[in-house]
Amino acid sequence: MDVVTLSRLQFALTIMFHYIFPPLTIGLSVVIVFLKGMHLRTGESIYDTAARFWTKLFGLNFALGVVTGIVMEFQFGTNWAAYSRFVGDVFGSALAAEGIFAFFLESGFLALLLFGWDRVSNAMHFFAALMVSLGGIFSSVWITVANSWQQTPAGHELREYVINGETYVRAEIVDFWAMVFNPSSINRLTHVWLGAFIVGAAFVMSISAWYLLKGRHEEFARRSFVGALVLATVSSFAQLFSGHVQAHAVAEHQPAKMAAMEGLYETTTAAPLYIVGWPNDATGTTTGIALPGMLSWLLHFDTSAEVQGLDELEPIYGKPPVWLTFQSYHIMVAIGMMFIAATTLSWLLWWRGTLYETRWLLWFWVTSIVLAIIANETGWVTAEVGRQPWIVYPTIVDGVAVGGLRTSDGISESVTASQVLGSIIMFGFIYIMLFVLWISLLHRKIMAGPKIPGEHAKPGGMADAAADIVAHRDGLASPTEDR
Amino acid sequence: MDWNLLWFVLLGVLLTGYAILDGFDLGVGIVHLGGRDDRERRIIMNSIGPLWDGNEVWLVTFGGALFAAFPEAYATAFSGFYVAFMALLAALIMRAVSIEFRSKLASGLWRGWWDTTFCVASLTASLLFGVAVGAAIQGVPLDRRGILRTSILEQLTWYPLLIGLLTVALFAMHGSLYLRLKTGGELRDRITRWAWRWHWAFIALYVVATIATIATVPHADDNFRRFPWAWGVVVLNVLAMLNLSRTMKTGRPMQAFVSSGAVIAALVFLFGMALFPNLITSRPEPSHSLTIYNAASSTGTLKIMSLIALIGMPFVLAYTAVVYWAFRGEVELDEHSY
Numbered sequence: 001m002d003v004v005t006l007s008r009l010q011f012a013l014t015i016m017f018h019y020i021f022p023p024l025t026i027g028l029s030v031v032i033v034f035l036k037g038m039h040l041r042t043g044e045s046i047y048d049t050a051a052r053f054w055t056k057l058f059g060l061n062f063a064l065g066v067v068t069g070i071v072m073e074f075q076f077g078t079n080w081a082a083y084s085r086f087v088g089d090v091f092g093s094a095l096a097a098e099g100i101f102a103f104f105l106e107s108g109f110l111a112l113l114l115f116g117w118d119r120v121s122n123a124m125h126f127f128a129a130l131m132v133s134l135g136g137i138f139s140s141v142w143i144t145v146a147n148s149w150q151q152t153p154a155g156h157e158l159r160e161y162v163i164n165g166e167t168y169v170r171a172e173i174v175d176f177w178a179m180v181f182n183p184s185s186i187n188r189l190t191h192v193w194l195g196a197f198i199v200g201a202a203f204v205m206s207i208s209a210w211y212l213l214k215g216r217h218e219e220f221a222r223r224s225f226v227g228a229l230v231l232a233t234v235s236s237f238a239q240l241f242s243g244h245v246q247a248h249a250v251a252e253h254q255p256a257k258m259a260a261m262e263g264l265y266e267t268t269t270a271a272p273l274y275i276v277g278w279p280n281d282a283t284g285t286t287t288g289i290a291l292p293g294m295l296s297w298l299l300h301f302d303t304s305a306e307v308q309g310l311d312e313l314e315p316i317y318g319k320p321p322v323w324l325t326f327q328s329y330h331i332m333v334a335i336g337m338m339f340i341a342a343t344t345l346s347w348l349l350w351w352r353g354t355l356y357e358t359r360w361l362l363w364f365w366v367t368s369i370v371l372a373i374i375a376n377e378t379g380w381v382t383a384e385v386g387r388q389p390w391i392v393y394p395t396i397v398d399g400v401a402v403g404g405l406r407t408s409d410g411i412s413e414s415v416t417a418s419q420v421l422g423s424i425i426m427f428g429f430i431y432i433m434l435f436v437l438w439i440s441l442l443h444r445k446i447m448a449g450p451k452i453p454g455e456h457a458k459p460g461g462m463a464d465a466a467a468d469i470v471a472h473r474d475g476l477a478s479p480t481e482d483r
Numbered sequence: 484m485d486w487n488l489l490w491f492v493l494l495g496v497l498l499t500g501y502a503i504l505d506g507f508d509l510g511v512g513i514v515h516l517g518g519r520d521d522r523e524r525r526i527i528m529n530s531i532g533p534l535w536d537g538n539e540v541w542l543v544t545f546g547g548a549l550f551a552a553f554p555e556a557y558a559t560a561f562s563g564f565y566v567a568f569m570a571l572l573a574a575l576i577m578r579a580v581s582i583e584f585r586s587k588l589a590s591g592l593w594r595g596w597w598d599t600t601f602c603v604a605s606l607t608a609s610l611l612f613g614v615a616v617g618a619a620i621q622g623v624p625l626d627r628r629g630i631l632r633t634s635i636l637e638q639l640t641w642y643p644l645l646i647g648l649l650t651v652a653l654f655a656m657h658g659s660l661y662l663r664l665k666t667g668g669e670l671r672d673r674i675t676r677w678a679w680r681w682h683w684a685f686i687a688l689y690v691v692a693t694i695a696t697i698a699t700v701p702h703a704d705d706n707f708r709r710f711p712w713a714w715g716v717v718v719l720n721v722l723a724m725l726n727l728s729r730t731m732k733t734g735r736p737m738q739a740f741v742s743s744g745a746v747i748a749a750l751v752f753l754f755g756m757a758l759f760p761n762l763i764t765s766r767p768e769p770s771h772s773l774t775i776y777n778a779a780s781s782t783g784t785l786k787i788m789s790l791i792a793l794i795g796m797p798f799v800l801a802y803t804a805v806v807y808w809a810f811r812g813e814v815e816l817d818e819h820s821y
Contacts, residue, residue: 063583066536067576073546077561078568081630084561088554089780093788096551099544100795107540108802111533112809115819119809163555163777164627164770170554172781412562414632423569430576437580441587 004408006420007079013424014071016377017431021065023376026140026193027200028058029133031228032113036126045453050224051129052117053450054204057442059114064438066107071427079420083391083410089172090156090179091146098142106135137193144192148185150392151383152253155179158403171392171403183253187246188383194239195376198339201232202365202372207446209365212356217449222356225365229350233343239336244298250386251299254393255308256317257386260325262286262295264309271295271307276330279322284311286326316399318389318406328381335375342368486785487775490552491759493792497548499751501541502612503657503744504803508535510658512578512605513651514677516598522816523670524598528582529820530665533810535582537803539575551788555629555778556762563623563631564615571611578604586821606651613650617643620700620757622766629773631763645695649688653750656681657743660727663736665814678731678739686724696757706756713756720749 001009032054039047073095076084084092112120112128120128149156155178156171173179205228211221251258258264263279263286264271270293277288293303300307310319342364349355356362387393394404508531518524531538550557561568577600585597621642623631659678663671696703707713727742758764762778765771779785 060583063536063579066539067579070539070543070575071572073543073550074561074568074572076550077546077557078565079562081558081562084550084554084558088550088557089784092547092551092554092557092780093784093791095547096544096788097791097795099540099547100791100799103540103543104537104795104799104802107537108806111537111806115533116809117819118817159781163629163773166627173784173787176787412558412565413628413630414562415565419565423565426569426573430573434576434580437584441584444587 001417001421003411003415003417003420006417006424007411007415008407010079010420010424010427011075013431014068014075014427015380017435018065018068018072019377019380020373021061021068022136022140023192023196023199023373024061024203025058025065026133026136026196027198027231028054028061028203029129029136029200030197030231031200031204032058033126033129033133034227036129040122040126046220046223049450049452050220053220054224055113055129057203057207057445060438060441060445062110064434068431068434078423079412079415080391080410081412081414083405085168086170086405086410087150087392089170090149090153093173093176094142094146094149094180098139102135102139102142104135105138106132109135140192140196141189144189145180145182145185147383148188149179149182151188151387152182152184152249153392153395153403154182184249187242187249191239191242191246191379194235194242195372195379197231197235198239199369199372199376201228201235202368204228205232205365206367206369209362210446211449213359213362213366217452220450220452226350229343229346232339233347236336236339236343240340243333243336248299251307254317254387256310256313256320257325257382258299259308259310259313260320260322260386261329261382262307263288263322263326264295264307265322266309266311267306268309269296269306270304273298274326274330277326279326281322316396316401317394318401320386320388325382325386328378328385332375332378332382335371335378338371339368339375486782486789487779489789490548490779490785491755491762491775494545494548494552495751495755497541497545499748501538501545502747502751504538504541505535506654506747507531507658507661507740508538509605509609510654510656511662512601512658513609513655514659514662514674514681515605516602517673517677518670521594524594525586525816525820526666526670526814527662528585528601529816530662530814532582532821533806535579537806539579548788552780552785553762553773553775553778554780556773559625559629559631559763559773559778563633564618567611567614571608574604574607574611578608582821609651609654610647613647614639614643616650616754617646619763620646620696620703620754622700622764622769622772624767625763625765625771625773627771629763629765629771629778642695642699645688645692649685649692652681652685652688653743653747656685657740657747660731660736660740660743664740665812667813675731682728682731700757703757706759710756713752716749716752716756720746720753723749 032051035047035051035054038044039051076091109128109131112125113132116125116128153171155173155175157174158169159172160167160169162168204224208221208225208228211217212225247258247261250261262271262274263277265279265284265286272290272292273294274286275289275291277286277290279286296305296307297303299305310322342361346355346361346365349358349361389406389408390404391407391410392405394401396402511527511531515524515527518527546557581597581601581604585594585601588594621640624633625631656678659674659681662674663678666674723742723745727739727746730736730738730742760774760776761772762775763773765773780788
């Protein structure tokens with residue numbers, strides 16, 4: 001394989017693994033701030049118990065987010081040197097702002113949050129949780145702004161600069177705020193935040209639902225579950241709206257991406273909206289179950305409106321990989337719809353008082369964390385694959401693409417295919433190891449459960465009793481087991 | 484106002500902050516295996532438990548600032564030393580997760596594995612930082628575009644390796660001095676002995692490295708002719724080193740630690756002096772060098788970043804101070820420790 005393909009594969013691998021963690025920690029940090037705030041206000045010990053339990057899990061997730069995040073920052077330089085030269089003036093300043101404003105805030109107060117329980121006052125500890133949460137949210141601002149600028153560049157000019165008498169061209173900022181508030185920043189940031197809240201809520205509901213099914217820590221689990229259900233419901237419905245606004249923006253600024261998302265090979269009036277489908281590049285058609293005219297209606301509020309297809313768009317924008325863009329987009333949407341249905345149904349049952357007896361629905365919520373992470377990942381796959389072949393999207397002037405940077409022109413000049421292959425194998429090994437350890441440590445912490453004063457474990461069955469004994473024994477052997 | 488010069492200085496400040504702060508926690512990692520039993524090793528590891536993450540942010544911010552202020556230098560260095568950077572990433576990841584995972588299981592085999600990983604990864608990272616500094620001082624063959632196209636084997640000569648070893652000794656000494664502030668009793672006595680050993684190793688390597696630099700690196704002293712006041716820093720460096728030895732003898736651990744921090748700051752300054760005005764010195768063709776002028780972002784961006792730094796840095800210093808204050812004093816193992 002060539003350097004371009006390998007570098008893209010490596011970037012996909014490292015960013016997708018990294019992106020398991022930021023939404024999880026951002027979402028969970030919001031939950032922790034809420035719990036700490038409630039404890040501070042009401043003084044009820046259940047909130048303190050819950051905050052301690054979720055913070056323990058938060059710490060583990062955060063550590064993985066940090067170590068996989070350093071890779072991302074280095075990788076722009078190691079694998080995408082030509083891109084870095086082209087965008088450094090714009091992208092670099094957003095990244096530096098992220099370091100100074102967000103990472104220091106996050107890491108400083110994280111120390112107080114994780115290790116400061118007995119060292120600082122309750123109010124200070126709440127403040128630390130708030131700052132960690134803000135730090136996470138700030139960092140999502142800057143990195144999403146930088147990425148949005150690549151999708152819908154604004155506030156910059158292409159300018160020449162000279163090295164050793166040779167002239168080269170790069171993007172330079174002329175209007176900082178226009179760059180920050182480029183046409184897609186706000187939409188995409190909202191979408192990213194809501195996605196993170198859903199992941200955080202799903203994480204809490206997944207573990208709480210499991211406790212409920214097993215009859216463990218029930219009071220704790222019910223409170224956590226309902227709290228997270230509020231967050232999940234609000235975020236899921238808001239996400240539907242945000243997604244709709246987002247789709248409009250994509251159709252306006254990146255129509256080729258929109259066409260790929262819906263597998264629209266030819267310009268069509270009354271364009272259909274697929275529920276499921278299979279785009280086929282060879283025949284240039286998409287087959288599947290579709291709602292006729294709905295795409296036209298969603299984009300133009302008119303079921304017979306014309307929507308441009310790849311036949312018209314490809315000569316201008318180039319052609320993104322259709323199948324992958326289509327499927328990842330549809331998986332994201334399908335999961336989003338499932339969340340809307342499941343949250344609504346959960347409230348209905350809650351109101352009738354049978355929520356906690358509806359075991360199949362609780363089992364759905366146990367799996368919801370996996371679904372939420374998949375939806376976040378596939379959303380990003382849609383955004384990043386759908387903008388190909390561009391790493392920085394061009395501006396269209398009189399039907400001609402100007403000013404962008406093609407992905408194939410962004411790679412490092414001096415790096416060879418064998419070097420990239422070597423680093424992919426290295427990251428592959430390390431990440432598989434990290435993933436296995438992460439899952440098994442999460443499992444142990446979940447098995448051990450929250451430390452509820454005065455509660456004795458009520459094992460739900462033989463297997464659970466055995467698991468509890470194991471957890472208990474390990475706890476005795478190592479008092480440090482839970483940090 | 485020379486914004487390019489300002490950003491050269493600010494990068495120096497970030498690098499100094501990083502070298503002093505992460506320097507001691509890398510050093511703690513290097514000497515970690517000296518802990519005799521599980522409790523000692525936990526004390527050693529937990530001495531940096533709440534701090535290592537914040538310390539590493541200095542590196543992340545240095546990287547981001549280099550990208551933003553001098554994208555040409557960032558792109559050339561990171562892609563030109565591809566294999567070294569991948570090794571560094573592996574080391575930083577393994578180091579961080581060994582802290583996170585080590586004490587989670589009681590098994591001796593498990594803990595032994597992560598103890599060793601913690602040590603090897605800290606050692607590797609320190610060595611690589613030193614090698615990078617050495618290679619930068621020595622100069623690398625850039626082409627006309629300012630791109631470095633050589634293999635890892637051509638890059639690894641004895642001089643960068645020597646600077647790498649110097650860095651390992653420096654960090655190990657610095658880390659041991661830090662541990663003296665965080666421990667007590669018999670463990671502390673032993674750590675003091677390690678500190679002495681690394682202190683002598685550092686002095687020996689420092690003398691060798693100075694001679695090697697003067698003998699083999701042309702123009703390393705050019706800037707001292709341009710800026711005679713820079714000799715003052717050399718004098719301060721020597722004084723800090725003497726004070727370090729003195730306070731180790733008289734048993735003032737805080738002063739000794741601060742002195743070794745001052746030694747690190749002085750060495751980063753001398754590194755800057757060896758480079759200026761280059762960011763990546765080209766050799767054998769010096770005209771291909773990437774300087775703080777031809778490798779820089781536009782002046783507009785440098786100004787925006789200066790504003791960001793002006794607003795942000797006071798906060799950064801405040802958080803750092805609060806956290807170090809909250810976790811001052813000897814390590815106490817509790818249920819939140821690693």
